[in-house]
Amino acid sequence: MTKTVLITGGNTGLGFESARRLKAAGFEVYITSRSEEKGAKAAAQLAVHYLVMDVTDEKSVELAAEQFGKKAAKLDVLINNAGIPGEMRAIKEVDAALMERVFNTNVFGIVRTTQAFLPYLEKAATPIIVNVSSGVGSFSKQTDPKTLESKVISPAYAASKAAVSMLTLQYAKALPNMRVNAVDPGPTNTGGNFKRGAQNPSEGTDAIFKMATLSKDGPTGTFVDRNGILGW
Numbered sequence: 001m002t003k004t005v006l007i008t009g010g011n012t013g014l015g016f017e018s019a020r021r022l023k024a025a026g027f028e029v030y031i032t033s034r035s036e037e038k039g040a041k042a043a044a045q046l047a048v049h050y051l052v053m054d055v056t057d058e059k060s061v062e063l064a065a066e067q068f069g070k071k072a073a074k075l076d077v078l079i080n081n082a083g084i085p086g087e088m089r090a091i092k093e094v095d096a097a098l099m100e101r102v103f104n105t106n107v108f109g110i111v112r113t114t115q116a117f118l119p120y121l122e123k124a125a126t127p128i129i130v131n132v133s134s135g136v137g138s139f140s141k142q143t144d145p146k147t148l149e150s151k152v153i154s155p156a157y158a159a160s161k162a163a164v165s166m167l168t169l170q171y172a173k174a175l176p177n178m179r180v181n182a183v184d185p186g187p188t189n190t191g192g193n194f195k196r197g198a199q200n201p202s203e204g205t206d207a208i209f210k211m212a213t214l215s216k217d218g219p220t221g222t223f224v225d226r227n228g229i230l231g232w
């Protein structure tokens with residue numbers, strides 16, 4: 001039976017490339033985009049379905065889930081990919097408004113989306129959730145001076161991704177019948193907000209692809225990159 005995957009922020013970057021790869025692997029793919037125009041364009045390019053959804057807007061997420069339910073009976077894989085870096089600021093300029101904005105997309109967006117799509121995931125035989133976190137949010141990487149991530153000072157983004165990792169662990173414990181994992185794509189040049197990475201988008205989606213295609217006895221409650229297990 002064909003598996004269905006929904007990818008948030010699928011109109012560009014890692015979400016777009018994940019959609020391309022999963023479609024090629026035989027999935028029925030739904031991308032979501034906060035812009036109708038960008039969503040329609042990307043979906044036409046990939047020959048996949050699209051839904052308009054802004055993860056910061058409760059009503060928009062509920063409407064997208066409702067529309068999904070009219071087209072699909074179940075959701076096998078949810079990829080919470082949509083994310084923003086927030087602008088880099090001197091520490092004195094880091095305020096609660098910046099934190100709120102970044103958390104609203106990167107963390108609360110995952111909660112809104114997961115809550116809205118859980119009823120469809122529960123109908124799948126092997127439900128999978130992939131949360132796209134970041135090595136920048138890893139305590140292990142941030143405290144290891146040998147890593148690139150330890151050089152990054154971006155409190156809003158780093159704290160939001162650390163929260164994504166803990167959310168992942170909590171969902172994994174609460175949903176033992178699902179495979180729920182966090183991934184670090186690794187520094188990837190996706191052209192837009194994240195253009196300083198050395199990897200290409202295909203390399204950047206290796207971990208997402210691997211965790212989206214797990215079998216029933218695959219790991220849950222882990223944090224991985226394309227080379228394997230990462231320290232939280």
Ligand SMILES: NC(=O)c1ccc[n+]([C@@H]2O[C@H](COP(=O)([O-])OP(=O)(O)OC[C@H]3O[C@@H](n4cnc5c(N)ncnc54)[C@H](OP(=O)(O)O)[C@@H]3O)[C@@H](O)[C@H]2O)c1
Binds near residue numbers: 009012014081083105
């Ligand atoms: N690239 C890297 O080096 C890297 C490394 C580690 C982790 N990550 C993570 O990987 C994920 C994807 O990154 P990327 O490099 O592909 O970034 P990107 O090219 O900037 O794409 C981000 C996607 O998220 C969407 N998005 C942003 N805010 C949204 C909202 N409120 N509602 C719905 N969609 C929203 C964007 O939509 P618009 O096109 O409308 O802006 C876009 O589709 C992010 O979570 C990022 O933190 C990236």
